[in-house]
Amino acid sequence: MHLKKISIINYKNFETSNFEFDSKINCFVGRNGVGKSNALDAIYHLCNTKGYFNTVSSQNIKHDTDFFVIDGVFNHDNRDDQVHCSLKRGGKKTVKFNGKIYDKLSDHIGKFPIVIISPADTNLISEGSDMRRKFMDGIIALSDKDYLSSLINYNKILSQRNSLLKYFAANHTFDQDNIEVYNLQLIQYGETLFEKRKEFITNFIPVFEKRYTHLVNNYDKNLNIEEVTIDYKSKLLKTDFKNLLNENLSKDRLLQYTSVGLHKDDLMFKINGYPIKKIGSQGQQKTFLIALKLAQFDIIKQQTKVKPILLLDDVFDKLDENRVAQLIDIVNDDNFGQLFISDTHAERTEKLIQETKQTYSMFEL
Numbered sequence: 453m454h455l456k457k458i459s460i461i462n463y464k465n466f467e468t469s470n471f472e473f474d475s476k477i478n479c480f481v482g483r484n485g486v487g488k489s490n491a492l493d494a495i496y497h498l499c500n501t502k503g504y505f506n507t508v509s510s511q512n513i514k515h516d517t518d519f520f521v522i523d524g525v526f527n528h529d530n531r532d533d534q535v536h537c538s539l540k541r542g543g544k545k546t547v548k549f550n551g552k553i554y555d556k557l558s559d560h561i562g563k564f565p566i567v568i569i570s571p572a573d574t575n576l577i578s579e580g581s582d583m584r585r586k587f588m589d590g591i592i593a594l595s596d597k598d599y600l601s602s603l604i605n606y607n608k609i610l611s612q613r614n615s616l617l618k619y620f621a622a623n624h625t626f627d628q629d630n631i632e633v634y635n636l637q638l639i640q641y642g643e644t645l646f647e648k649r650k651e652f653i654t655n656f657i658p659v660f661e662k663r664y665t666h667l668v669n670n671y672d673k674n675l676n677i678e679e680v681t682i683d684y685k686s687k688l689l690k691t692d693f694k695n696l697l698n699e700n701l702s703k704d705r706l707l708q709y710t711s712v713g714l715h716k717d718d719l720m721f722k723i724n725g726y727p728i729k730k731i732g733s734q735g736q737q738k739t740f741l742i743a744l745k746l747a748q749f750d751i752i753k754q755q756t757k758v759k760p761i762l763l764l765d766d767v768f769d770k771l772d773e774n775r776v777a778q779l780i781d782i783v784n785d786d787n788f789g790q791l792f793i794s795d796t797h798a799e800r801t802e803k804l805i806q807e808t809k810q811t812y813s814m815f816e817l
Contacts, residue, residue: 453528453564453758454790455495461521462514463497464490475527477791477805477812481798486817488794492568492763495792498524498535499566499761501547501557509539519543526564528758535564558604562594565752569745569779570765576744577729577737581685581718588719591748592652595755599648606641606714609634614709621708631701639693642714646688649717653684659750664743667778680728680740683720687712742779749788759789768795776804784808 457472465487471478480488489505493512496504503512513520519540526533536548547554554560575583593600613634620626664680687696693713697704700712721728721740728740752760762783767776783791795801798816805812 453526453761455498455564455761456525456527456532458495458498458525459521459523460491460494461519462517463494463520463522464512464514466490466494467514471815472813473790473792474811474813475790476810477793477808479798479801479805479812479814480792480794480817481796481801481814482817483796488796488817489570489765491815491817492765492792492794494522495524495761496566496568496763498522498537499564501537501545501560504568504570505572509545510541513539513541528564533563535560558597558600561600562597562756565594565756565758565760566763567745567749567752567760568763568765569742569767570763571767572765573741573745574737576741577721577732581716584719584721585715585717587744587748588649588652591656591751592648594752596648599645602641602644606638606645609637609641610710610713610715613638617704617710618708620705626705635694635697638697638710638713642688642693645714646686646693649684649686649714653682653719656747656751657682660743660747663746663750664739667739667743667782678724678736680721680723680743683722685718685720686714687716688714746782753787759787761790761792762788764791764793766794766796768797768800780804780808784810 454475455473456475457470460466460469460471462468469491471491480491482488493503493505497509497512502509506512519538521536521538523537524535526535534548534550536551537545539545545557547557547560549560549563576587589599589603593603613631616631616634660682661680691699696712697710704711721744723732723736723740728737732740749760749762752758764779767779793801793805798814802812802814
């Protein structure tokens, strides 16, 4: 699978731009601020129905305009598929596949798998649990429509339960039967999510550990080889969801929101048994994140039987050149498909890409 061409109108800093891509390597080059990352984000948006850097789609509309449009043509198994994504201010986003509008945007998820490696990925280590849950959920949902449906329904019921708790507090009332209706639905969807998250982590950890070890052994020999792992943190590992909700009901009424459940799960990134956020060096954290994203690629490829599109955003400016060369070397084999790169220096990028002996296209912005 690869993206043949894309048309971008009023997306972020783009007014009107059209690109036709090489099936293997494509590079967006130019000085900072010209829109290289925005071009990658438009590709990501077309695949996932939302941007990577800002998921609030209305904020991706170009200033002083009222809409954006992204059109693309993907080739898969010698068949061309057209994807259209558009949004008007104050309106509802429209996504079309071969001219047909999706009833639900979630129906598009997984058709064109994509993985991005970006400086923004440091949020996976530095920010709160929400980022890591989204990372985990995004991988599972690509190939499991039941999981995606359960996740959407869980979040809907969670919002309704929170609204009910606020209503109880504002009106100095309480109805056990009413809250129980939402508890039962949360439990139904939550237990499905819990079992699939456990299965995912079991499968993901060995792939991730293999990628990290390979990176250190072959490329980052200045790093000490230490044990890295990912722990799935969930209160459901110690008790069932029904008991958890009942035990925390008084707390929930006081806080006016649901304080326990699948929406509080987390992934603990560890090195040598300790949080990498606290003890990991800059080099260890960078290698950890690259291994994490390459493992994401591997799992998605395994699940979907499709080589995801890989985006490397601004990696030269945030990683040392040797590390970037190592990354390019890793993806320069038949296990990877189409690759997009953004960089500020055209000559540097082209020199490195030429060493891969792959076909490529350069786009100067």
